[in-house]
C-alpha cells in the first residue's frame with residue numbers, strides 16, 4: 175500500500191471566506207421551495223438507509239468491500255480509543271444500526287444516546303444493543319441507552335436531551351455531510367453538538383474529503399468518476415466544475431458504493447466546516463485524510479495489533495485476501511476529524527447518567543421526534 179501525498183486544497187473552495195455565508199445564523203438561501211426540496215432529500219437519505227437490512231455474518235464476509243468496512247471500523251475504533259474514557263456519556267449522532275456499540279462498550283462508557291433519522295436502522299440498533307443478532311452472539315451491553323429516531327440536522331436536540339446533557343463525547347461517523355445540504359441544517363447540526371457537549375468535551379467524526387472529491391472531478395473529462403466499487407456523479411449544473419465561494423452549501427452529488435451507499439450527498443469544504451464550528455465554540459484538534467490516518471496510527475503497536483485482529487489488511491498469511499487497490503482508493507475519499515468544545519472542563523466529573531435510559535430496549539422505548 176503506497177502512501178500518497180495529500181492533495182492540495184482545490185483553489186475555489188479554499189478561497190471561500192467566512193463572511194461569505196451568513197454569520198451568526200440565518201437559513202441560507204432558497205426560501206420555501208428549497209426548504210421542501212431539502213426535506214425530500216433528507217427523506218431519500220433516510221429511506222435509503224432504512225431499507226438496508228441487517229446482513230448475516232456470511233453476507234458481510236462476502237461483501238465486495240469487506241476489507242474497506244473493516245478498515246473503516248478500525249479508524250472509528252482508533253478514534254474511540256483515543257478520545258473516550260471509562261464512564262463517559264456518549265451522544266452518537268446518525269448512529270445507524272449501532273455498528274459502533276461494541277467500540278463504546280470496549281471503552282467502558284457509562285451511558286449512550288443514539289440518534290438516527292432512519293427508522294429501520296434505529297430498530298436494528300435496538301436489536302444489536304439487546305444482544306439479539308446472529309452477528310453478535312455476545313453478552314448484552316452493560317451501559318444504559320436511549321435510542322431516538324430524529325433528523326439530527328433539523329431537530330433542536332438540546333431541548334429534548336437537556337436532562338441527559340452535558341455529554342462528554344459526541345460522535346458523528348460517516349454522516350456529517352448529510353447536514354451540508356443547506357446552511358441552516360449545517361448550523362443546526364453544530365448548534366446541537368455544541369449545546370450538548372460539556373466544556374472540554376470532544377466531537378469525533380468521519381466524512382468525505384471535499385478536496386479529494388473536487389480534485390478527482392476536475393481530473394476527469396466527464397461528470398462522474400469512480401472504480402469497480404464506487405461511483406460519484408455530479409449534475410450538469412456543475413459542468414464548469416467551479417464552486418462559487420458564495421454558495422458553499424447544497425453542492426450535491428450522487429454517491430454509489432457497492433453494497434453500502436446509494437444516495438445524494440453534499441460536499442463539505444473542510445476549511446469552512448472548521449470556521450463554522452468555531453462559531454459554535456468547537457475548535458479543531460485534528461483532521462487527517464484516511465490515508466494519512468492509517469499510515470500514522472498503524473505505527474502504534476496497539477493499533478497495529480487491532481488492525482491484525484480485524485483483518486482489514488489480511489492477516490499476513492499467504493493467500494489471505496486483503497484490501498484491494500479499489501477499496502484503498504475509496505478510503506482516500508474520506509477524512510477523520512476531532513473538535514473540542516471550548517472552555518475549561520468541569521473540575522469534578524458529574525454523577526454519571528447511568529440511572530437514565532434502560533439496559534434492555536423494546537420497540538416502544540424508541541423515541542420518535544417529528545420528522
Ligand SMILES: C[S@@+](CC[C@H](N)C(=O)[O-])C[C@H]1O[C@@H](n2cnc3c(N)ncnc32)[C@H](O)[C@@H]1O
Nearest residue numbers: 223268270273290291292325326347348349352
Ligand atoms: C453511512 S451511515 C453511518 C452509520 C453509523 N454512523 C456508522 O458509522 O456505522 C449514515 C447514517 O446517517 C444517517 N443520517 C443521514 N441523515 C441523517 C439526519 N439528518 N439525521 C440523523 N441521521 C441521519 C443515516 O440514516 C445513516 O444511518
